[in-house]
Amino acid sequence: MKTAQPIAPSSTSNPPAGATPPMRILQVFPTYKPAYVYGGPIFSVSYLCEQMVRQGHEVELLTTTANGPDELDVETGVPLDVDGVRVYYFRRWTKDHTHFSPALLWHLWKNCRRYDVVHIQSWWNTVVILSVVVCWLRGVRPVLSPRGMLSGFSFSKSHASLKHLFHRHVGRRLLRRTVCHVTSPLELEECKAEGLEAFLLPNLLPLPAEPPPRPPSDGVLRLAFLSRIHPKKNLEGTLQALSLLDFPFELHIAGSGEEAYLEELKTRSRALGLEERVNWVGHLHGTEKFEFLARADVFLLLSHNENFANVVIEALSVGTPVLVSEGVGLSAFVREEGLGWVTDLAPESIAAALSTAFEAPSKREEIRRRGPALIQERFSAEKLVPAYIQAYREHLRHESA
Incomplete structure (x- = not known):
């Protein structure tokens, strides 16, 4: 500013x-x-x-x-x-x-x-x-x-x-x-x-004119979360769902929140055996936020409720497909435009949607090509x-x- x-x-x-x-x-x-x-x-x-x-x-x-x-x-x-x-x-x-x-x-x-x-x-x-x-x-x-x-x-x-x-x-x-x-x-x-x-x-929203570059795929599904870290965001359910997956993945969590709640989530991650697969990035802002989103294969927002969810638009603006819950205001837009996947909050449903995303590299690539122009046009x-x-x-x- x-x-x-x-x-x-x-x-x-x-x-x-x-x-x-x-x-x-x-x-x-x-x-x-x-x-x-x-x-x-x-x-x-x-x-x-x-x-x-x-x-x-x-x-x-x-x-x-x-x-x-x-x-x-x-x-x-x-x-x-x-x-x-x-x-x-x-x-x-x-x-x-x-x-x-x-x-x-x-x-x-x-x-x-x-x-x-x-x-x-x-x-x-x-x-x-x-x-x-x-x-x-x-x-x-x-x-x-x-x-x-x-x-x-x-x-x-x-x-x-x-x-x-x-x-x-x-x-x-x-x-x-x-x-x-x-x-x-x-x-x-x-x-x-x-x-x-x-x-x-x-x-x-301020959006980048051009998506940042992304690294080549190495067979590991790179998942990203970027938001305020709060119980509303359902990271507990997200971690539970990740513990059910049987393919290689990593989750990068960017955002800040109350320290006691962060420690609670980290403890849960360790208890679920996810400590080596979950990376806590901290707060990101500006250009580094869009670079972070562009490096992901799929962006996750599995909140209990979101009236809009700015970060979904930000992720799509750099071509990153999204997996969102039905409680996210943009879920209908994601579904109608084929920009990712929509799920309920049951850990089994989230895990199934992630498996579908992992097995659909061609759809992820199609969204990466089509998403930025669509977001610039609509928003x-x-x-x-x-x-x-x-x-x-x-x-x-x-x-x-």
């Missing part, structure tokens, strides 16, 4: 010739770069904002100084240029995932009516929930991206009973005062089940930013009708 610097009150690039008039867009996101500890959404939200600015729109973003248990060392309460986006950081009063920030909410109260669209990201924290309340009280109906927080898995974990109680009496009413943006058919179904208005557009900024702007404009027309 470029060094954040104070900036003048307003400036955006001129829109391309023939483009629709620029929009004034406010994004509200509890965490923002360089707080990469929070995983994939920071990459996709920041890239969306940056590309909207590049295409001539005025984008401002409100966030907190959250950086895990620590705080970002940034100036607060003033606009900073963060890779071209005007970002306001605000101190939070809490050090946990609630991110309570009265200063952010007060700024939103004073300014939310200045924008054409207010787009709020996530759910289940005080920044987002109270931002929806602020917009409601100020007569603004925001766009809300719940980021998988309305899934059955989310309701079953971490304060489950409190979530159900809040949702039944308060949350559902607040959500109906928004228009939901979802990133996958699975998430769209979740919103429809709640009776919510929603539109579907995928995440926007380019040139295609998706205008789609987001069109969705915003449809929302505005609906509100003014």
Whole structure:
């Protein structure tokens, strides 16, 4: 990230010739770069904002100084240029995932009516929930991206009973005062089940123009996992499935997580006799992430639930086939486009899918040739930013009708 610097009150690039008039867009996101500890959404939200600015729109973003248990060392309460986006950081009063920030909410109260669209990201924290309340009280109906927080898995974990109680009496009413943006058919179904208005557009991601080179095959199936290491990702089930395989393989795990949980997984790996076949890589970022993915024969993401899964697109963008669970938002896309394999979470099913992948080198090579161009076509900024702007404009027309 470029060094954040104070900036003048307003400036955006001129829109391309023939483009629709620029929009004034406010994004509200509890965490923002360089707080990469929070995983994939920071990459996709920041890239969306940056590309909207590049295409001539005025984008401002409100966030907190959250950086895990620590705080970002940034100036607060003033606009900073963060890779071209005007970002306001605000101190939070809490050090946990609630991110309570009265200063952010007060700024939103004073300014939310200045924008054409207010787009709020996530759910289940005080920044987002109270931002929806602020917009409601100020007569603004925001766009809300719940980021998988309305899934059955989310309701079953971490304060489950409190979530159900809040949702039944308060949350559902607040959500109906928004228009939901979802990133996958699975998430769209979740919103429809709640009776919510929603539109579907995928995440926007920075992708390499050309896939990095990959080493020649040596008969060993190289498997890769790259994500935040968290119980949601089902690495326990993945390791169990690997213990059932009868062909040569190696698994490379990239990502960071709580140290106690990492040690638990390493202990399980040793108990299953996988210690020599599992390599713990640590956190990867930028170019090294794509090089890591390109070296794999198959990328694995066998999560209990993922509303989208940025890393699936990143793996396919370098030509690496994927094996995903049915709970991954992109599973239908993978199946329909023939970009890999989809399985349930039973270790026996995962092992069977891996065996199928091992025995299909020609299909893996076909995906490696076809995948990058398909991903560039479907998920380019040139295609998706205008789609987001069109969705915003449809929302505005609906509100003014």
